[in-house]
Amino acid sequence: MSAIHTPVARRVNRAQQREGGAQMINCDRLCRAIGPAILHGGLLWCLWGNGPVSAEEPSDRWETYLEAGVQAREKGRYAEAQRLLLEALREARTPGEDDTRAAESLNNLGLLYHVQGRHAQAKPLYERALAIWERRLGPEHPASAAALNNLAEIAAEENDMAEAERLYLRSLAIEERTLGQGHPQLAVGLNNLAELYRRQRRDSGAEALYLRALAIVEAAEGADHPDLAPMLNNLAGLYKQQGRYALAEPLYQRTLAIRRGHDGPIHPLVAVGLNNLASLYHLQGLTLSAERTYVEALHVAEQTLGREASLVGTILGNVGWLAYDQGFFAQAKQSYQRALVIQERALGPDDLRVATALDGLARASRRLGQVAEADRFAARAASIRTRQTQGNAEGLSTQGRTAQGAQME
Template sequence: PNVAACLNNLAFLYYAQGRYDEAEPLYVQALEITKHRLGEKHLNVAACLNNLGLLYYAKGRYDEAEPLYVQALEITKHWLGEDHPDVATSLNNLAGFYNVQGRYDEAEPLYVQALEITKHRLGEDHPDVATSLNNLAGIYESQERYDEAEPLYVQALEITKHRLGEDHPDVAQSLNNLGFLYNSQGRCDEAEPLYVQALEMRKKLLGENHPDVAQSRNNLAALYQSMGRYDQAEPLYQQALEIAERTLGSNHPDTVNIRKNLESLRDIKR
């Protein structure tokens, strides 16, 4: 198990850096070792399944992520009961998969349940509560339930700043989420400073060559495009595409989306 832990730790480092292809074989090896040493239904196996599921999710391999999330949730519930923070994590992961597929009716109750568990077990002001708030707000936003999403995003941002400090990747994600909501509502002047701040923070904390930096550049570019500021949008799309192709590959859903955005902008400018 110590070897598996070392593999998981190194894989997580690569994952955090956006080096997904290097992380995958380590996570797979860690899962195999853990199953062999501890058995198929051990809690450490559930952790390994969640890790590998998150990686597949990040790589856009959603069909491979789902069974891992489901299995991890079943193991975690079996050993820890329904009302444990690790169960909330598994619920969040599975709901995220349903959300990205547009299966909102399946995702929402899982997100709500995860939020309730996290608040009850960890307190109202815990970073994991902020994560759950962000997740639930995201599904409301996907359904254009903006009035329900906004207070959750604001609350998540406040918790994250308070608990993790002003200069943390999770703060950048919260800024990005709120900016995206404002942009969706046409509140461009409110969205822009949030997007700019999120981008600068991510570049500083994660480096220029990270998928989250590509996401921030793409979002800011889309905002500028919607405002008719095409000359500012195009280089951001181009930079985002280069990062995404390098870190995620040409066929990843995020890469495909950025490429379409750039092509759309160039069509407008012709």
């Protein structure tokens, strides 16, 4: 079953990002985004909080589009967010405008694609943003650290763990030097590195980093701040992975309470929290609680993102697994089939989440006596994983040459 680990973002203070008097970038808060079946660590997400602006000047139009686009993305209105962020990028390229505005637009558009699981589209946007920020602000600037963090997220989701750790550590080192060890922004990097260690089963290191991140945010922002939710969610995931269910459940419940209080009861992040709580009930054998909570998660996800969103496919896959575990193989197959269709449309035919749905179909078909069909599903899933592994190996080889020449649970 797929628990969803929620990304969080770095904040970069606009006052720290001036060069020659030009205003650069402002991120007023951590983000709490959702996207693919398994999300790890955190992403940079920028909000602008300077009050009303005029629509007369190009710079004002840029900021207006950015602010509206980020707000639409935060509410899960992804089509609207894409339109607004593309407008912001066009405005940022107006002659005479500082190109750090283009970097900010590129980064935010990358995040929009990222939280939808469109990693191949997000990565080059992050890379372009990083290149601009390093050129204009320097490689030791918090903005550069934030872009490195987002690229580390992509590397982790591509299972390039060594590259992800290198980028996370570089990003953390920059922020420790520039912001100080007790700064709440540092908690984001600690959470992200902890999530990488969780995936690698480096449990003691992961737990220590999560607890340090939570302590920093609670001290700086209070016990109900929305920035805590993704960190609580991820620590709960670690405890669930360890079989420490009694510790995991109150953390998932607290995550949900924070998100409902901040975002309302119908929001993609609430669907994520419900999915994760349902998966915990499932592991504990609390079938009725798991089913009820998955149904609620599915309802919220469909209401906020639509019936064809990747998150809906993830939850449907979990519903299928629950049915399979109860011996309802025909019902399980039906859920997996719908999950497969959604993930193929949302993510493309070669995504690992498509392989996960195919694995479920293979299991259910085999139990229904449909052996030939099960073998076809299993073979296709294996083929996807082989192509992904080969693609990652080729990417690692290319990165190595460049560096020498010059980088669901």
